[in-house]
Amino acid sequence: MKSLRLQRAGLYTKGFNCLGDCGTDHGKLPIYCVEQGFVKKAYASDNKEGPLDNAVKNIQDKGLQNKVIPLLADGLVYLNEEIDVVSILGMGGRMIVSILKTADLSHVKRLILIANSENFLLRDFLEQAEWLIIAEELIKENGKFYQLLILEKGLMNLSNIEKEFGPFIIKEKSENFEEMLKLLLKKLIVAKLEAKSDSAKKKIETRIKELEEVLM
Ligand SMILES: C[S@@+](CC[C@H](N)C(=O)[O-])C[C@H]1O[C@@H](n2cnc3c(N)ncnc32)[C@H](O)[C@@H]1O
Known part of the structure; x- marks a missing residue:
């Protein structure tokens, strides 16, 4: 198969x-x-x-x-x-x-x-x-x-972060996981640049930090 x-x-x-x-x-x-x-x-x-x-x-x-x-x-x-x-x-x-x-x-x-x-x-x-x-x-x-x-x-x-990405997946930090998170981060960085309000920008910044911590 x-x-x-x-x-x-x-x-x-x-x-x-x-x-x-x-x-x-x-x-x-x-x-x-x-x-x-x-x-x-x-x-x-x-x-x-x-x-x-x-x-x-x-x-x-x-x-x-x-x-x-x-x-x-x-x-x-x-x-x-x-x-x-x-x-x-x-x-x-x-x-x-x-x-x-x-x-x-x-x-x-x-x-x-x-x-x-x-x-x-x-x-x-x-x-x-x-x-x-x-x-x-x-x-x-x-x-x-x-x-x-x-x-x-x-x-x-x-x-909450384990519910989103999985406790084993986070722990393993496989190549796939790194690739997936880096793609998400790229999209967030673009979204931050395009954000219309300070509060929207702050929300995205918090999310970026959260994902960067998961990658560490
Ligand atoms: C995208 S296909 C996935 C096929 C296969 N499981 C795979 O992963 O390659 C989703 C299938 O689920 C069926 N499906 C959706 N809701 C369902 C339900 N409530 N009960 C049974 N089958 C359902 C659809 O008809 C469709 O054939």
Whole structure:
């Protein structure tokens, strides 16, 4: 499989029984996890027929109909006792929160998440819902940065900056992280030059300082 983002996410299903991949679209993640023998079985679910048709075709092409089950479903309404690991990748953080909020996660031991946006909101919810981040990666794919979050049940207490960028990601200070923050800083410097009022300028200065401290 070509996608580094999906490869890295898939690795964290290793040793689990059955994956529920919500918002599967093409179904590449559950297909990969079953093909690699990371899980015995997987559900590939999507709430739209078009994307699910792509998954059905890919599952058939690989002859995995008995092991990867396509499902037309909104969110995670289909969770059952055999599904012990759940992935939701490629949606906004707010949408992921709303799916997790309404799901019965009592049999789920691990969550694998990538939000395209609103990571602060997502980590804030996960902290309150008593999910603990056990690993994180900042992945760059096609010029975009993706925060991969791996969680198991437990307590955490994150600062605001950790909710935004991730405690493991901040600690690791990878090349990707430095590149991402330097890009953010560049944009802020331009915004500061263009700021119309002193208060707007001050706000941007505070944010610049905050990001510079994270980089140190
Ligand atoms: C951008 S794609 C991501 C595909 C794949 N997970 C990935 O990361 O490459 C998002 C998919 O989520 C599906 N989706 C959005 N809201 C959903 C929901 N509430 N329940 C299930 N699927 C949903 C969309 O139909 C779409 O196929």
